[in-house]
Amino acid sequence: MALPQALLASLLVDGPCSGYDMVKRFDEKISCYWMASHQQVYKTLRELENAGWVSSETITQTSRPNKNIYSITSLGKENLAHWVLTPSEPTTIREDLMIKTQVGFLVPRPAILDELKRRHQIHLENLAVLKTIEKEEFGKIETLSLAEKFDYLTLRRGIRFESDWVLWCEEAIEMIETHQEDQ
Amino acid sequence: MALPQALLASLLVDGPCSGYDMVKRFDEKISCYWMASHQQVYKTLRELENAGWVSSETITQTSRPNKNIYSITSLGKENLAHWVLTPSEPTTIREDLMIKTQVGFLVPRPAILDELKRRHQIHLENLAVLKTIEKEEFGKIETLSLAEKFDYLTLRRGIRFESDWVLWCEEAIEMIETHQEDQ
DNA sequence: CGTGCCATGTAAAGCGTTACATGATTCA
DNA sequence: TGAATCATGTAACGCTTTACATGGCACG
Numbered sequence: 198m199a200l201p202q203a204l205l206a207s208l209l210v211d212g213p214c215s216g217y218d219m220v221k222r223f224d225e226k227i228s229c230y231w232m233a234s235h236q237q238v239y240k241t242l243r244e245l246e247n248a249g250w251v252s253s254e255t256i257t258q259t260s261r262p263n264k265n266i267y268s269i270t271s272l273g274k275e276n277l278a279h280w281v282l283t284p285s286e287p288t289t290i291r292e293d294l295m296i297k298t299q300v301g302f303l304v305p306r307p308a309i310l311d312e313l314k315r316r317h318q319i320h321l322e323n324l325a326v327l328k329t330i331e332k333e334e335f336g337k338i339e340t341l342s343l344a345e346k347f348d349y350l351t352l353r354r355g356i357r358f359e360s361d362w363v364l365w366c367e368e369a370i371e372m373i374e375t376h377q378e379d380q
Numbered sequence: 381m382a383l384p385q386a387l388l389a390s391l392l393v394d395g396p397c398s399g400y401d402m403v404k405r406f407d408e409k410i411s412c413y414w415m416a417s418h419q420q421v422y423k424t425l426r427e428l429e430n431a432g433w434v435s436s437e438t439i440t441q442t443s444r445p446n447k448n449i450y451s452i453t454s455l456g457k458e459n460l461a462h463w464v465l466t467p468s469e470p471t472t473i474r475e476d477l478m479i480k481t482q483v484g485f486l487v488p489r490p491a492i493l494d495e496l497k498r499r500h501q502i503h504l505e506n507l508a509v510l511k512t513i514e515k516e517e518f519g520k521i522e523t524l525s526l527a528e529k530f531d532y533l534t535l536r537r538g539i540r541f542e543s544d545w546v547l548w549c550e551e552a553i554e555m556i557e558t559h560q561e562d563q
Numbered sequence: 564c565g566t567g568c569c570a571t572g573t574a575a576a577g578c579g580t581t582a583c584a585t586g587a588t589t590c591a
Numbered sequence: 592t593g594a595a596t597c598a599t600g601t602a603a604c605g606c607t608t609t610a611c612a613t614g615g616c617a618c619g
Binding site for chain 1: 411477537540544
């Protein structure tokens, strides 16, 4: 629902960039709270330009395809600020793994344990990436400006989210592994 | 993507029910990991019946509309077990509040603090509901059967999820409130 | 010589939300 | 008398995913 605003926010906080660069930003940092395919990103950037919320400059390249560099306009900034003031409800959740866990008794225990361990590993890796960013970009919290603190808080949400998954996986693995059939 | 399986799982774990009842299950318990509107639920149940994964029985009522009670079939159960064995990737996240936090410096501090406090309250309330279910339905963990433990783990995921939101909101409010402009 | 990166796009199908619709009963 | 509950559905729109498409350059 708020992909346009996610793009505007990135252009504002991290500066102007091309659609291609934006996709990379999503893959790296933004993915901890938003996902988007390249098709969506390119399309939405064009729509934002039609609406006058971003402007673009084409950089002609010889040995590579041309780039369109997008920047947020003052109109886009106004719109974004206005949107920030509207309340937003928590995202609806859709987590396949929870369904699988709920009916885990249908399959052999090692099968579901393998899946839980795989997920544990994925979230450990995601967490490691985010913690590296935390260390490198937000070293001394006290010295951060207000804008940097806001940016830091989004990273903190990602770190908490991944940590929480890691802990749940550990709880689940422990509970399933130690279960005794004799009751 | 996995709404059919979510419905099958509910019919299996919590027993046969009507579309109307299923919507209530979603509102109550399932919502901690899946959301669905009544339109989606009714439609998907009909599709499941066409596929032979559920069967239905119509209960004629006089002073109320008729009910269709759906039950999972053995074919449906087989299909569900097969699906459980396929790996699933973490859900893509889409959280409006994170975008708002990231560009929170665009609006007056009280405005963003109000929104953070509102969210804090929402997650506190969600958490309270889930903890009540935990106490009432899963009192002594050691005595649970394996199937009950699997069911309990999905609830634990919901509890962790809401707790984590509460803690992040507190961290965010603290950080924004105590920030001194003098740097 | 194959794989991956750069850089952008179109088209179709599927999924989800929003709005609209019915109609009796129960409760404040 | 107005609102909420029971019980199910249709229709339109918009968002998201998946598949398909191009074409040169760099690296091993």
